[in-house]
Amino acid sequence: MNTKRKIRNSRILVAAISTTLSLAIVGCSSTPVAAPTPYKSANSKTAYGYSSEKVSENEYKILFKATDKTPADKVQQFALYRAAEIAQEQGYSYLTVLKTNVDKKPVIAREVMAGKEKPAVFQTDRQCTMSGCNEVAQPMETPNSSDVVKTRINDIYFTINVRVSKDKASLGKSAFSVQEVLAEPLKPNKG
Numbered sequence: 001m002n003t004k005r006k007i008r009n010s011r012i013l014v015a016a017i018s019t020t021l022s023l024a025i026v027g028c029s030s031t032p033v034a035a036p037t038p039y040k041s042a043n044s045k046t047a048y049g050y051s052s053e054k055v056s057e058n059e060y061k062i063l064f065k066a067t068d069k070t071p072a073d074k075v076q077q078f079a080l081y082r083a084a085e086i087a088q089e090q091g092y093s094y095l096t097v098l099k100t101n102v103d104k105k106p107v108i109a110r111e112v113m114a115g116k117e118k119p120a121v122f123q124t125d126r127q128c129t130m131s132g133c134n135e136v137a138q139p140m141e142t143p144n145s146s147d148v149v150k151t152r153i154n155d156i157y158f159t160i161n162v163r164v165s166k167d168k169a170s171l172g173k174s175a176f177s178v179q180e181v182l183a184e185p186l187k188p189n190k191g
Contacts, residue, residue: 034111034153037066039078039186048155050082058164059098060086067109068154075158077186083162084181092164093178096171103157111151 032048042049042065052062064079080097087095168175 032067032107032109032153032155034067034069034109034151036070036074037064039081050078052082052086055161058092059161060164061159061161062086063157063159066156066158068104068156070156072156075156077184079158079160080176080181081184081186083160083164084176084178087162087164087178088182090164091166093166094168094171094175095162095164095178095181096175097160097162099159099161101157101159103159104154105157106152107155108150109153110148113147113149 037048040049042051042063048065048067050062050064052060055061060083062079062083064075064082066075066078083095083097087093163171164178165171165175168177
């Protein structure tokens with residue numbers, strides 16, 4: 001019986017530790033990071049990245065949520081690129097932007113600040129034995145060169161409404177070729 005009790009207590013301990021770690025991870029991840037937002041799908045309503053909805057048979061609304069650390073031209077490029085992906089998936093060759101909208105909402109975020117400390121100097125000690133004394137370097141714990149601080153940023157909500165079509169003439173002179181938009185590679189953000 002003693003062994004069964006130990007196993008049960010171990011399982012309870014493991015479950016408690018797992019729950020604590022999960023809560024710690026969720027708590028940390030709920031605070032946004034003050035860094036450029038990459039091109040990716042937003043996996044929840046509060047996440048960063050793109051999301052879209054079909055408005056009508058040939059109209060879509062694309063939202064790209066990013067931090068203000070993401071250059072404005074990148075946010076626009078990401079939204080248009082997503083619109084072109086949707087158009088291609090639905091078998092359309094052209095799209096036009098009907099409407100754009102930008103909203104900003106202030107939030108508190110985490111930012112990693114690189115420290116500017118000089119490298120730590122090793123402390124020297126004298127160690128003496130019967131054969132004499134020598135100076136020996138003692139490793140010291142070096143200070144952390146980066147700190148995580150809270151900072152105020154803006155969440156950027158960039159929305160475009162697009163109409164898609166199989167022929168350019170029905171969309172007018174401002175139509176984009178889906179193939180040309182998708183041919184332009186998305187370059188990573190430079191933060």
